[in-house]
Amino acid sequence: MALLDLANPTRFLVLVARALPWLGAATVLLFAVAAYLVLFVAPDDYQQGGTVKIMFLHVPAAWLSMACYSMMAVSALGTLVWRHPLADVAAKAAAPIGAAFTFLCLVTGSLWGKPMWGTWWIWDARLTSELVLLLMYLGLIALWRTVDDPGRAGRAVAVLTLVGTVNIPIIKFSVDWWNTLHQPASVFRTGGPTIHSSILVPLMVSALAFTVLFVTLHLAAMRNEVLRRRVRAMRLIEAQRDGLPAGAGLATGG
Numbered sequence: 001m002a003l004l005d006l007a008n009p010t011r012f013l014v015l016v017a018r019a020l021p022w023l024g025a026a027t028v029l030l031f032a033v034a035a036y037l038v039l040f041v042a043p044d045d046y047q048q049g050g051t052v053k054i055m056f057l058h059v060p061a062a063w064l065s066m067a068c069y070s071m072m073a074v075s076a077l078g079t080l081v082w083r084h085p086l087a088d089v090a091a092k093a094a095a096p097i098g099a100a101f102t103f104l105c106l107v108t109g110s111l112w113g114k115p116m117w118g119t120w121w122i123w124d125a126r127l128t129s130e131l132v133l134l135l136m137y138l139g140l141i142a143l144w145r146t147v148d149d150p151g152r153a154g155r156a157v158a159v160l161t162l163v164g165t166v167n168i169p170i171i172k173f174s175v176d177w178w179n180t181l182h183q184p185a186s187v188f189r190t191g192g193p194t195i196h197s198s199i200l201v202p203l204m205v206s207a208l209a210f211t212v213l214f215v216t217l218h219l220a221a222m223r224n225e226v227l228r229r230r231v232r233a234m235r236l237i238e239a240q241r242d243g244l245p246a247g248a249g250l251a252t253g254g
Contacts, residue, residue: 009230012222030209033205043199058108066171067211068101076158076162079158092153099134103134106131125180143160150229
């Protein structure tokens with residue numbers, strides 16, 4: 001199937017129906033492997049002890065909070081430039097998932113920071129920019145719910161999403177640009193990872209498990225959004241046929 005074929009929502013739904021069972025099984029398997037590696041292979045840190053294992057939740061959540069928003073930015077271009085019919089569907093489906101990963105990142109960061117830094121929260125550049133990302137996700141979700149017409153909502157959200165992309169490099173490079181409590185990059189760096197393989201391998205497997213989980217949830221949410229819009233279109237047609245004002249048939253449609 002060509003990539004352009006996915007512009008057809010019907011073909012997309014067929015692909016998702018085939019892929020979701022396999023993705024769900026892969027997600028369960030990867031999380032099982034990740035749990036084994038984290039619990040029985042990854043050692044405790046000589047300074048942090050067992051609390052270092054919060055990293056296997058915190059770091060993948062942080063990566064995916066930024067990756068999800070970056071994907072939404074690409075979807076925004078698809079909406080505004082290429083007018084891809086599924087671009088705004090992808091963005092709308094991704095926003096709640098991205099918000100959940102960002103919230104998980106902040107919560108696990110606080111749980112990790114309390115024993116290490118002695119405080120649940122500090123207005124560190126990395127923490128503050130990550131909090132801004134969560135607020136941006138919530139703002140985009142609210143905008144989607146405010147505008148009834150999906151087309152107008154998609155364009156408005158796309159513009160706001162692109163404006164918000166300035167925060168992504170701030171999150172990424174905040175530890176390099178400012179004096180923060182966070183350590184510099186230790187995995188994706190030009191000189192190679194600085195983490196020992198006994199921790200790096202479980203971390204990468206955990207990150208892969210969360211990534212596959214994101215793909216699974218995102219495709220399922222996109223499928224639901226496509227079906228919801230089809231129901232909305234059917235209600236519009238029915239309302240027009242019955243001579244009702246535009247939108248009257250959507251009073252309970254969301």
